[in-house]
Amino acid sequence: MPDAKEVVENGQPEEKPKLKPCCACPETKKARDACIMENGEEKCGDLIEAHKQCMRDMGFNI
Template identity: 75%
Template sequence: MSTLSAATCDTTPALETSDTVETPKPCSECPETKKAMDACIIEKGEESCTDLIEAHKECMRALGFKI
């Protein structure tokens, strides 16, 4: 199982692309969960923030990203 860290921004979206639809960029999606997760990781360390990391992963999955 992979973990999502504050520096992870290279996830490829699972969305199909077309000429008229913009593909979302993983670093700009789910800003609320990302901000909370990043702050927690910086202050407490990744092992203390598993609930926030999982919440961010769930948000990203809901947008079609494979995480």
């Protein structure tokens, strides 16, 4: 059995995240955090969503 894969209920392998959530997507995380600090969370929805999508693309269940 490959060590980076896990079989899920439907029988398809699922990639496990290789990074910790704190270390994934540093570019989008930095932009999101800076926007929130300067403008408040309510004005940074696009950057928040971009970071969430990056995390999903990296294999995290966000």
